Amino acid sequence: MQQVVAAAGNLGAAVTTNVTVPSETFLEKIFIDVAALPNDGYGFCQLAFLGVAYAYVLMQGANLIKDGSEMLLLIPSWSGIVGSIVLPVLGAVPDGAIVLFSGMGPDAQQQLGVGMGALAGSTIMLLTVPWMLSVWAGRVNLDSDGRGNYVRPRGAGSEWSKLTPGKIRGTGVNVGPSIIHAAIVMGVTLIPFFVIQIPSMAVGKCSTKHQDDDNECKTPRVAAIIAGVMTILLFFFYLYDQKRQADNDDDVVTEGKTDRQRKMALDSGLMSLKGIFAQHQSSVVHDLQASPSTGEYMKLQEDPAAMTGAQLADPKFRRFLKPYFKKFDHDQSGGIEKSELKLLLESLGEKPTVQEVDSIFAQIDTDNSGSINFDEFVVAMQRVLAAVAAGDDNPFALSSAVATSETVNDTNTEVSRTENDDGVAAADDDEDEEEEEMPEDLAHLSPEEQQKRILQRSFMLMGLGTVIVVLFSDPMVGVLSKLGTMTHIPPFYVSFVLAPLVSNGSELIAAYAYAGKKTEKSMTIALATLVGSSAMNNTFCLAIFLFLVAGKNLKWVFTAEVTSIVLVEVAMLALIFVCRTTYKTWTAAVVIALYPVSLLIVWFMENVAGLD
Template sequence: MGAAIASGFIPPGSLLGCEEGPPAFAGGEPEVTCLAPSFSSDWIWGMVQCLTLLLVYAYVLFTASNMLSEGSELLLLVPSLANLVGSIVLPILGAVPDGAIMLFSGLGPGAQEQLSVGVGALAGSTIMLLTIPWGLCIIVGAVGLGKDGVANYSIKKSKGMGASEFLEKKMGGGYGQGVSPGRSISVNAKIMLATALIYLVIQGPALPWSDVKATDEVNKEIAKVEQTWSLIGLCLGIGGFCIYLVLMVYLADDDDEVRQEKVDNAIKKEVDKGSAKILTIITPMILKWKAEAKDAKAEVLLSNQDQINRFRKVLEPHFSKYDIDGDNSISADELPLLLKDLGAQDVTKSKVKEMMEKFDTDRSGDLDKKETAAFVLMYVLESGETATAADPEVPVPPPAPVKNLLLSIIGLGPKKDSAPVVQELEAPEAEEEEEEEDEAEMPEEFAHLTPDEQQRGILKQSFTMMGLGTVLILIFSDPMVDVLNNVGQRVGVPGFYVSFILAPLASNASELIASITYAKKKTKKTITVGLSALEGAACMNNTFCLSIFMGLIYFKGLAWKFTAETLAILIVQVFVGSIAMFTTMTKTMAYFILALFPLSIILIAWLEANGID
């Protein structure tokens, strides 16, 4: 541990149950010897102290990882950055916590011994993400299979059908249950397996030494043999990392629905938390929609049914914020709250009444979700919010022909009897599940800001969170490595196993939670998003994180002597990657995948017990 950082942390070797002796060499860290596991008070209380440090550091790293994740997700709300963030920023920042632990495990005195902690974090992260969350995603995201063995996502929720009845219908079919993700999962699996081959570059020359007991002399000899190969591995890892990012940009354009699901989920989170107004999201969405149109004429723009469907989908999850009484409709008393968030000024009862009469096409006295979506779209375009966000009081209604076209698109064209009509917008998903969200109020400090100002605020908040998260990770990763190593010494277990199990809980918890949250929605798109994030994390470990080890081996003269661990990583990736290429993954496959995590630990322990490092 560097002197500048070490002075601010408690050395775990100085706690009860361990003693610090003189360093093995000048300038080195103190040699630590710990009591064997027992029921003595020194061992028990020393272990409690050490685990307390571990929990504190793990909590800080977990919080910092979430700050990186949430900060980068905020950038998804900036249309000009959304493609870049989803394809490049999120994967890189997701690998930062693991990469920091791995980097610090190979720095400073005693690096060869502590390198096993970094390898444990690498193996634990890769194997855990490809087993536990992957299996759970299949289980919680499973729906009924059709006769063709493919997940049936086409079941619709009819009016009056309760949530439990709909779920039972969706899970039925009599042909088993499973998930059928998009094509990108199979493509990503092939990329993951290709990047995994980089392990063989360093493992090949290390294989003849796998059954030789490690000593200082042996490690020096291995380091000499592996130095050139580690440089090759470093170059391949960096090259693979760059190629992977380029492929992600390409695949993001090819599979825009998956990327858009991430963007929409980020929008949902921020509006729910009160960090952004709906108008803040709608304005750049429509501006980007106009900018990307090949033909910028409004007539052509407003005929894009896909964009209109997405507009409705973005609004629907926030319906409950304005549906105060929870009756799945917006009443005349609730409509002013929505109008306020849309930037309306001086909302009068007569204006509310006029709007209700125009958009309440079924004459129920309230606006349902479809009518509300049509109202918001029409209001924003008529009021000119997208053109004059800085001056929302100046209405800029569209020309009459454009207005008539819009009316026909969203079903507001007058009938012969002049009664307004709303036709249903085509559903963006085959299924329409009722979503209930907690009501969120806009904080006072943001309520007066224009959409442009809120966009700048989003950028500032995003970079602040990512910067602070990165600093915390860099500060706490080094002491985390020391504590993991010390826990292993106290319980008489190699630091590898401790970091294999515990390190991923701190650094990868956000990926685990996010993937399962997506899968629970039980749609083809969301299961694809959840599983692709796990594959992406594995690819980053195979390239970005493995490159860190290759650099440590080359520049620090360390030895890669981790045959058992490498074998377990490759076996898990081959099995899960092969399963990912199936069109459908069943619950039976999920249980097998879950079993791979404990089986991998058993395999490593068995190989090491039989003399294989």
Template sequence: MTYSSTTPFIDPTTLNFPQLIFLTTVYGYTLFQASNLISDGSELLLFIPALEGIIGSVILPVLGVVPDAMIVLFSGLGDRDQVHDQVAVGVGTLAGSTIMLLTIPWSIAIFSGRVNILKDGTANYKRPKGDTEWQKLMPAGNMSLSKTGVRCGEELKANALLMLFTMSAYFLIQVPAFYDDVPSLTYDQQGRSENRWAFYTFVYSGVWFIIYLAYQYRDSIKEDSQSISRTKEIDNIVELIHEGKFTLMDTMSQFRHEAEVETGSHAVSDDYKRTNGLDNEEPLLSPGRPLPKRAIIRMKAILVHFFNKYDENKDHEISRVEFYLICQDIGLNRKEIQDRLFEDSDIDQNGSISIEEFVSCMVDCARHKLSHENEGPQPKLPNQRSISQIHNIVHGMDDEEDDIEEATSDGDAHEDEEEEEEEEPPEDLKELPAADRKRWILYRSFRMMLFGTAIVLAFSPAMVDVLAELGHRMEISPFYTSFVIAPIASNAGELVAAYNYARKRTERSITVSCSTLQGAACMNNTLCLSIFMGMIYYRSLAWQFSAECLSILVVQVIMTVYSYCRRTQTLMDAIWIVSLYPLSLLFVWMLKNPDMGGMD
């Protein structure tokens, strides 16, 4: 960028080395805070249910890559005589961000989420029946390289395949660059020769960007309780449960809404109505009508955490006294009604309520629209027959038993965790009416996102100049300085998020954590690369980054193989994975070293 007396930024060429280091730190910290503003502002929109699908699947991934994308963009917009060094900053940012995300946070997730690896090679996520001393990691702090680790879900394979497809865009520019890398061509001649291939790569990676967003959006609305987007939503609710901000009444109300939407999309046949004695005016969730199984699965995923909350003595059963507390929280305060509901819910008549009986009871209470408002002298309560019918549905679900065991065995874990930041609307907005709260959330969210984006746009050109100058002072390519520094400024939040999320020590949490990192790599392969190639096409620049490109491809292929071949990843795997980060730098240096081939 051009510096003058009216420019608010300092010309880095006028600074000594300590001053340059300080300025790099200031700019990096500023970009870090700006990326947090963008992230926090977009996450506010998740509190508007109607926007949740599009925000989680499209807006958050796009805004998350904005800082890297802007550095990449501005790296090619400088003066022609300086553009070669500045473009090295852009490709260093692209390579460093992609490789860092797939190595350091991934290894951190394995470390923080590690549990004991059993003899059969599975992870110790389930409590053995009757074992009251069981812990997921035994002894606490166990650092065995081969006998501790994590087990990831099958979702990583699909995401790894998608990552493999999106990185194919690099080949479209890299293969012609190999042929044009001859001494007889000048830099400008090589740029003109590769110009059309830069355009093809720009379009190709842009198409993959649209395909990736469409895939993510489809996943966010998929009616599957195991989807990554649904898992994130449930985990947010679970955090609110442990903070006392989400109640049983909220859960029942949410179930009724989702169930009514789901059943409303499928007409009940006339034969079914005649057989069950239903009329057209009867509510869709009336007893006797078919219940939507998917809504029950989603509700159960939340209810298991309420079960842990009310199970005060941690015996994995709800006693009569504990059940009274549940009844009070759903608006049933009369003891005779509480006793009747307990007896009807105790299907096996063993004097306590199991997790399946608890889920069945709460689902039927929600279906009867049980609330404070309808507790009259003779409230319409669930009965043993209706609860038993739901119990048969819950008991017969394909994915139930493993999820219940994992959730109930993890009941004590949250009590020992440090309190995390609240994941709820700001205090000053909580008490507002729904319409006003929505309006203020939208206003505050867009204000934060616009302010963060404005900071990124303002500081990215200056950051490019600083990183380029830092490389000159250290007598190394600006690629290396940007490879290390830029991702720290733009992706430091991913390191913290990977640690905090994986430490829940469940298969789902580690799967979501690693899937998010794969998604970030896909965004770099599509949006960032498309912007970069569009800039190269516009400026007719030569692609002289074969070594850097190969390092990106090699790391992504290795992580794809890991995702496919090793669902169980040990602490030793974490060490190998994190070593890919410095090894990739060494790989680039070796390929560019004149004594070893001198690749561009």
């Protein structure tokens, strides 16, 4: 009888087990359960392999999102909102996904350390490591007033260079004033950290030994909700401020990113010069149409491509064309011949016929010297774009593409005034550009079709990248948490070091590449972007974190981590306000020292001070 009862009990237990254990989800069937890996050397090797594989896939997903969103900069009507809103938001998606999935599982309280590590590590890494690399890569000789040696003096010989080889003392970088504004915004976005941290410390001590005692360690839910709402409000304030900056003609960051994307589109054959700039040139036509009182409206109506050089003078367009012209000016004489003009137009994604090249060259070369200079070429290209904007199907054949000496002089006067007032513009003319092979281009497509192709490819890349990031963030969180368990290192430290390499590797590389151009404009783009990314972490990613804590009633045991984030950002604020627009090379050593110091702060507060 006892045996029957025991058997029945075992059967009941088995039935109960089958009923209560939920079936595996779709994602659980796809990804390996890292919790089942053995806690030995073999298990560690398997975990390391999974970590590398997931990290690689996540990096590719983050790059797809970045590349797709940056493509939208090629749509002139979108470039302002893309540079100011879309790029910052999508750039924070990988970090936000890691933070989100760290608090979604059944062991959310334990894995939340991974999310905090990603948040803190991303913020501090972006403000230190790429900053240091950017200052080192972009440094130039500084004069006694701290001004960088960016512009080649007139008459300087071939021995002139922006940086004396091997020199460190007396070198540094200059940036525009936008870096100060970006720092102020970053400082304002620190407020929610205090809103959640101060009430949490006032309620009770949250050290490791008290984490199981709800009476000793608990998070004021109201404080978490208020801080979360503040992060959302500051997030929209940041986006509004970015849009306002982008609407300003002096927005160096958006302009620089747009130019970089335009060059990549040309070099890869994705678009042609007409596809990139025709819509931009149409705005010039529209402005004239909207201002008939200027006396140019009737002239525009009679011949849309017959505007004067002064009207068409666009310093940004000149700076964009300058490196392409220099590429084919092999003898550095300041002029190119007919055969070189054809190659130059092809490098710009255009495919004019031999007859069109002969015609346009004859019209530009009015003095029959056998060569055309840069100013003549710029005016001719602007007239071609004006013709495209006016609806002409064969702009290269227009007789109105003539660049007379009077037109060129008008353009020179206007552009010289603009560039002389802007040392950055003059410096950019001397930038050396990488030369790439030109793949099959899209010159056979109309500008409208090229813009449509860009939109399709952009949304495809962003969609695919987002799917990858969402799918692989959860298993990556599990890998980081398991790695901490195996190595007996708290998940925060593991995530602090490794997560930013996955989610922010592209920002690090991009900042270094911008700085390597050694211009004031490129340095401003590099450093201002890093500061802006930190502000996004303080709003977008922190909002996700706070609402996880409030929604799942989790404990706020991150006093040390928050202190570390705040101290590093305050230190960077102090550095920016002291140095303002000139950063000597030695400041890079101060900045990079903040990275290990931030980890030491967390370790000291947790293990010595007994906080969290």
